Amino acid sequence: MKLLTLNFLTCAIKTCKSAPSSFPLHPRDASLEVIETDLNLPFLKNILPRLMWDELRVITSELGLPDLPPTPPTREDLVVAAEDAAVEGEESEEEASQTAKDLHRVLLETTVKEGKLVCGNCGHEYKVLEGVPNFLLPGHLV
Amino acid sequence: MTDAEQQGAAYEEEHVHAVYEQIASHFSATRYKPWPIIERFLKELPDGAVGADVGCGNGKYLTVNPRVFMVASDRSTNLVKIAKQHQPHDSVVADVMNLPHPKHSFDFAISIAVIHHISTPERRIEAVKAILELLRSPLAGNPGSGGRALIYVWALEQKDSRRGWDEGNEQDVMVPWVMRAKKEKESKKGKGQKAIDSSNEAEQPSEQPQDKTFLRYYHLYRKGELEQIIGEAGGEVVEAGYDKDNWWAVVTPQL
Numbered sequence: 001m002k003l004l005t006l007n008f009l010t011c012a013i014k015t016c017k018s019a020p021s022s023f024p025l026h027p028r029d030a031s032l033e034v035i036e037t038d039l040n041l042p043f044l045k046n047i048l049p050r051l052m053w054d055e056l057r058v059i060t061s062e063l064g065l066p067d068l069p070p071t072p073p074t075r076e077d078l079v080v081a082a083e084d085a086a087v088e089g090e091e092s093e094e095e096a097s098q099t100a101k102d103l104h105r106v107l108l109e110t111t112v113k114e115g116k117l118v119c120g121n122c123g124h125e126y127k128v129l130e131g132v133p134n135f136l137l138p139g140h141l142v
Numbered sequence: 143m144t145d146a147e148q149q150g151a152a153y154e155e156e157h158v159h160a161v162y163e164q165i166a167s168h169f170s171a172t173r174y175k176p177w178p179i180i181e182r183f184l185k186e187l188p189d190g191a192v193g194a195d196v197g198c199g200n201g202k203y204l205t206v207n208p209r210v211f212m213v214a215s216d217r218s219t220n221l222v223k224i225a226k227q228h229q230p231h232d233s234v235v236a237d238v239m240n241l242p243h244p245k246h247s248f249d250f251a252i253s254i255a256v257i258h259h260i261s262t263p264e265r266r267i268e269a270v271k272a273i274l275e276l277l278r279s280p281l282a283g284n285p286g287s288g289g290r291a292l293i294y295v296w297a298l299e300q301k302d303s304r305r306g307w308d309e310g311n312e313q314d315v316m317v318p319w320v321m322r323a324k325k326e327k328e329s330k331k332g333k334g335q336k337a338i339d340s341s342n343e344a345e346q347p348s349e350q351p352q353d354k355t356f357l358r359y360y361h362l363y364r365k366g367e368l369e370q371i372i373g374e375a376g377g378e379v380v381e382a383g384y385d386k387d388n389w390w391a392v393v394t395p396q397l
């Protein structure tokens with residue numbers, strides 16, 4: 001499971017969803033795996049406004065990853081500035097900045113392979129096995 | 143849960159979920175071609191849109207548009223493992239009745255061939271409510287500006303299909319899924335004996351692998367029924383139609 005996905009996940013228990021403490025879910029005993037994928041610069045730019053940055057910072061710090069900057073990058077931050085880039089044709093393809101590469105690495109390539117995701121409201125633990133989190137609830141919680 | 147809901151859930155566990163878990167890889171091998179209306183819905187999304195694929199199966203709709211981000215879910219762990227490979231998306235195991243997403247967090251959703259597996263009218267409405275709840279709410283004073291979901295269900299009216307059901311038939315049916323055993327390429331034309339591989343010669347006929355039939359529960363929707371449950375769930379139908387033995391609708395939350 002990608003860390004980006006945690007941006008769109010919360011506790012599956014209905015009564016938890018209105019409780020602010022149910023988001024984000026907290027990884028526990030997590031083993032991480034980096035799975036390399038192609039960097040897609042337009043995709044990163046477009047997903048930026050959807051990121052709950054403060055919550056992502058909580059998750060990365062809980063996972064012991066390097067701190068994310070206090071404020072989210074801008075679209076411009078993701079591209080190598082024009083004067084630095086080779087300026088041959090005007091339509092030359094934009095080049096991903098180090099910031100974009102770092103963001104791609106943490107959001108799309110860093111995955112939780114095994115571990116648990118814990119709800120901060122009810123304490124329920126969801127298992128992650130072989131990279132797949134399981135949100136099926138036991139009968140008494142449905 | 144009420145007793146009726148509990149019974150409905152238990153029934154679906156046995157006659158839907160357990161079956162898909164067993165037929166996952168075989169089922170997946172037969173599900174690869176996206177349907178055009180669904181493809182169009184996904185391709186018309188603005189770049190960077192974020193959505194859910196509720197009941198994603200093997201994830202065949204995750205291949206359509208890599209410029210959006212989809213969090214797919216299915217009850218079957220085996221199907222989710224197959225769906226997981228499609229970048230840049232992600233897949234989780236979850237139940238449509240208890241989806242693990244913050245309310246109103248998605249621009250779009252699709253739920254293809256899912257809510258026809260739900261066995262009571264109340265639970266069908268609950269499922270549509272759960273899908274609507276994923277979507278962005280409309281902006282004040284701008285009805286229809288909320289997120290949109292595309293829902294597909296099997297139609298009762300499909301007299302030209304292999305199954306031949308039509309208006310007036312029973313709507314709650316058990317549909318067989320036959321998993322063919324891997325036999326040697328023996329044909330109907332009687333050259334079977336010759337085609338048997340030498341390594342199998344010693345085998346008794348009784349040890350020949352047998353076809354296995356699994357029965358899945360379906361509720362076949364009659365004309366207008368999908369729109370009706372969408373209305374009862376508090377959704378507004380933006381567009382709807384009939385496509386190859388299925389009823390479909392694009393829905394949005396009401397103001």
Ligand SMILES: [Zn+2]
Nearest residue numbers: 011016119122
């Ligand atoms: Zn919870």
